[in-house]
Amino acid sequence: MEALPHRHVLTLPSVPAAVRVARQTAEQTLREWGIGLRHPTVDPALLILSELVTNSVRHAAALSPKITVFYAAGPDCFVFAVHDRHPYQPPLYGAITERGSGGLGTVMELVLGLRGTAVARADADGKGKSIWITLPL
Template sequence: MKSASPPNGHMPQHPVPEREFTMRFTSTPRGARLARRLVSHRLDDWGHPYTSPINEALTLITAELTANAVRHGHVPGRDFHVQLTLVEDTFRIEVTDTRTEKQPPITPPAPDSLSESGRGLLLVAALADDWGVSPRRTAPGKTVWAELPVRPKGHPLTHRVAPEPTELDLLLATASPLGDDLGSRPEDATHEGRRP
């Protein structure tokens, strides 16, 4: 049996995140909304304002991944976990749930035009530079992740190649996970936590 260490005898080093946000949330629609809002708020704190393309893209990706964790990864009494990191000018969002047997497809299927759901992973694939699924490291479950560079090589983020406008319009028009208003942000709330 071969050793897991590389030929030079040194184990590979994982880069230390420059920024990191980690939190557990209840596996409910409210938990998914809170995760999305806190990721957006954290990005704003890190210098990526709410209306910036990187904040909007990562907030939407987070909304889709957390909605899927609640809908398809829910195990009664178990929470889901969100981790947002910035390593070497690349943001990585990870959403971990405790359900192993329900894996998202590697290639999102084309949705039925009459269906009200099934577009979330298409949206993630369109917005992220890379995404995937990996087994949970320490317990049963899975982690769905997506990566997005702060600035893509060669051109600013606002000039990314996107799907045909009609496809993206359809995706965005139906991308309201769990019936939440994607346009709401923490600063929209009053000091009592209620919206006007």
């Protein structure tokens, strides 16, 4: 992420309103970075972001009163991550074939359809994780 010229970090309480704020922040940030909201990657990216924040709010809030969203972009990619302090790391690529994976399966189908990548990274202490999404622009 350090190599990308545009970066923004947002920390929010783990409440349902965080989804709206994270999405609105992404829209504003992308505009400021000169990435038009009509770019074909933006709508799917906003849906992916919304699903990841929703998952953190729904499943991690008891252990993670706050979530952090990282946004970054370069000339050819948009990168974002959602971090919470719940240790469970979902099987991202397994979500595509797993029945009942819900929103995470949709997230992964969108990521792969856009030729992007998704990575779950554990915190150093093992008590939290970040889900990183990289999408080409």
